[in-house]
């Protein structure tokens with residue numbers, strides 16, 4: 001029976017789950033953490049900037065080592081890390097979008113007419129708010145980067 005217990009524990013570990021018991025008795029509790037338990041290797045996560053200046057999805061969670069790729073098929077946009085504190089008063093790259101945003105220089109695509117794509121690989125856990133350099137407060141998003 002000992003070998004069966006070992007196999008069961010090994011299966012839990014392979015599945016990314018934490019097992020609180022390794023005894024040969026049958027009491028075992030298991031904790032899994034959703035998709036995090038299934039994360040294998042680096043991935044590229046797509047964020048689409050669509051008509052109407054929508055960022056879809058506007059909040060994503062990735063893991064250290066993952067790459068986020070923003071794409072926009074048309075119009076001019078730009079993705080820059082940073083925060084918007086509001087009250088910019090007519091700012092924005094082309095004078096609209098509300099202004100009020102400031103880069104923190106972690107990543108920036110610059111402003112480009114679509115079709116365009118911009119990729120950034122996150123190497124440190126943390127929360128990365130970003131905004132569009134053209135549309136500022138009208139177009140914001142956030143990347144949550146977790147340790148694998």
Ligand SMILES: [Cu+2]
Nearest residue numbers: 077132134135
């Ligand atoms: Cu934009």
